[in-house]
Amino acid sequence: MSRDAASRPARERLLDAAGELFYESGIAATGVDAVLARARVSPATLYAHFSGKDGLVAANLERRFRQWRDVWDEVLDERTDPVDRLLSVFDAVVRYRAVEGNRRGCAFLAAAVELPPGHPGRQWLAADSRLLTERLHDLAEAAGAGDPTGIADGLLALYDGALARLARQAATPGLDTGDPLHRARRMAADWLAGRVPPGRPSG
Template sequence: MAADRTTTPARERLLEAADRLFYARGIAATGVDAVLQLAGASPATLYAHFAGKDGLVAAYLERRHHRWRATWDAVLAGAEDPVDRLLSVLDALVLFRRQEGATRGCAFLAAAAELPAADHPARAWIEADTTLLHHRLHELALASGADDPRALVAELVLVYDGTLAAYARGAPDPVPAARELARHAIRRHSVTGSA
């Protein structure tokens, strides 16, 4: 990162450092000094851009949310079959992990566990991630002709969250089993097309 200090704006360096450290070590376990050192930035720069660690955490999750959404959008754009569109959340997860070099579970689930206070500025991005997941799957379930879209979404979210938990526990690739469970749920809810 030192070579980038002259060309990369300080705000981006701080976000990149926060992304690496908060995801790898956890938010609570990562002090501001570690982020500043990795970014090659001063405390004054951090406070000028983010007003402190809470603001930096919120910006880190916002940035991650936009990257995750863009990845899912791209995968969804290539899926035409209703079943494939519902399974796109798992396909996007595989692609996102590969693009990001992610080795742990979900940054949003980890943040939700570490930041229980409802008034923490990062909670808005934890909620945005949850809303995206539920609303998009609901739209896809409706479009698929599911007999009970809400029940199908609830089951798919459990499969998705379970997949992320398996990653966090270091399980070998949980996606094949997750896809089979998701396909079973989709079949039971009478989705149009072959599962």
């Protein structure tokens, strides 16, 4: 850990360390001791900020959710064309991965497999699902699509497939079939043609 990183507040260091380790090794495989060692804090400091590992997991997912939402908001602010605004979900993931330096698939999809029912982190998995579903529905409706629910479902299928493919590539050395996000975006653009009226204002 650099001198600058070590000077950051303990809570931020814990979240940084947890985010890195959970993403690299998985939530279940990461022990609290590994997080404490990377963050350079004591167990008492951890429990002063979080209820334990489950609280740390939930706070990490909350932070990732808010960061991801902010990036998508930023990308949407740059788009005016209705189809581009629908496709912004793919552009936002590309930008988010560039900022975060992600090399694997979606942390939310991974956490969904690992977290048991009732885990406090699941509220942020649900928040991510609502954001994707509701925002894509609203963007499709604003674009004048006849079936906004169907448009949202179709885009989500391509989105989830691209993220799952990224995870598979990361887990399989030598498996490189191109960028799944760019490919999914092209497929989505082709699929939207004829389903979204051209030239309609996005407001």
